[in-house]
Amino acid sequence: MTVAEIVGAFPRLSVLVVGDICLDHWCTYDPNEAEPSRETGIPRIAVTSTIATPGAAGTVANNLVTLGAREVAVMGVVGDDGHGYELMQKLGQCHIGTDLVCRTPLISTFTYTKLLNSQTGEEDRPRVDFINTAPLPDSIEQDLADRVMAHAQHFDVVIISDQAETSAGGVVTPRIREALSEVARANPGRVFWADSRRRLEHFRHITLKPNEDEVLAAFRRASLASFAELRAHTHAPALIVTSGGTGAKVTTAAGEWHVPTRTVTHPVDICGAGDSFNAGGALTLAITGDPLQAAYVGNLVASITIMQKGTGSATPQQVIAAAQEVPGPVC
Secondary structure (H helix, E strand, C coil): CCHHHHHHCHHHCEEEEEECEEEEEEEEECHHHCCECCCCCCECCCEEEEEEEEEEHHHHHHHHHHHCCCEEEEECEEECCHHHHHHHHHHHHCCCECCCCEEECCCCCCEEEEEEECCCCCECCCCEEECCCCCCCHHHHHHHHHHHHHHHHHCCEEEEEECCCCCCCCCCCHHHHHHHHHHHHHCCCCEEEEEECCCHHHCCCCEECCEHHHHHHHHHHHCCCCHHHHHHHHCCCCEEEECHHHCEEEEECCEEEEECCCCCCCCCCCCCHHHHHHHHHHHHHHHHCCHHHHHHHHHHHHHHHCCCCCCCCCCHHHHHHHHHHCCCCCC
């Protein structure tokens, strides 16, 4: 299939994104207004404007909407707090379904506050992040596992966004991974795709998309030595390892291949590149059944979003145009 045919088929697909849903606050501050507090003498960071966007699983979902998927929904846990209200509002504005989101006062909403200098446009101050370090409450975890078992098989594509880097993890706990693996094993005709920063080796029967650093860390934790061993260990239909500007390595039971990417000389912002790759790659895998084509289109989408400030997205027209600059894999 051509890239135009592939992206033209995206509107057939329904997609569920399961995992850590975050709120990104992009705060512009004025360094000239950093006068000291009268009470403490500590200079303030004077925020003059704020833009809020869905982050983590929300970034994946927003990319899916922009690429034209017919239905996009998220499943995760959001705090019953002000940040949670704002996040749910932003998800709705992006046409992302939230009926499967669990709202609870037992946790706070993951919120990442990024401080941008108004004079340079650069993020040059430490982030202020609202995180959860305690394990997910048992009642919430069971509720979420039940939602996975009841609803995941009704979507054409399920993308797992396991981004929490705390030791306890976030939404994608062992119980949730087990539920996802069970549904994936029972529904081989549907695409299950996982991106996990710290727990890659624990997934089963799901296509895995780590970057090079994440896969090497998984090797160390699981005492593995190759892509083929990791794929076999996890029973993954495919292992797709991204490596920035050099493309991606695809491993299946049939062998290994390198899929090149479009050259981007001076990327503007690589934040969210993996999330955009996930969106394009998983949709393409559902249409073509070919992980090489999935890596190719995922690379194209990421090459577009890294030329945008913040967590950008790519339209089908942009993907088609980008495909003219790099040949696709022989599939």
